[in-house]
Amino acid sequence: MAGHSDSQHHASTGGVAKPQTKVIWRTFWILFAITALEFLIAFTMTHGWFRVSIFVLMTLVKAFYIVGEFMHLKGEVKTLIWSIVVPLAFIVWFIVALLVEGDAILQVR
Missing domain, CATH: 1.10.287 (Helix Hairpins)
Structure with a gap:
């Protein structure tokens, strides 16, 4: 130009x-x-x-x-933050549950 x-x-x-x-x-x-x-x-x-x-x-x-x-x-808007935090909390809970259950299975054997 x-x-x-x-x-x-x-x-x-x-x-x-x-x-x-x-x-x-x-x-x-x-x-x-x-x-x-x-x-x-x-x-x-x-x-x-x-x-x-x-x-x-x-x-x-x-x-x-x-x-x-x-x-x-x-x-950011609180709903956006909660839409990220809530699934993350469930993922963390799921991982902890898997670890606890896996340890319980190992303790039975």
């Missing part, structure tokens, strides 16, 4: 967006703190259901935080 230059195109689109480094570093430090707490619990607590349930809970917290930040679901 004659008459259009690159400088005119950049001026009409608003230029380059500012980097979001503060948000990225905040996300990094939150995930780092949760992971460090997981390592602390892993090396200080004795094995058992309480420790496993803490790990599962902390993993879910990290997963929801990552989904909210990186998939940009933090500001």
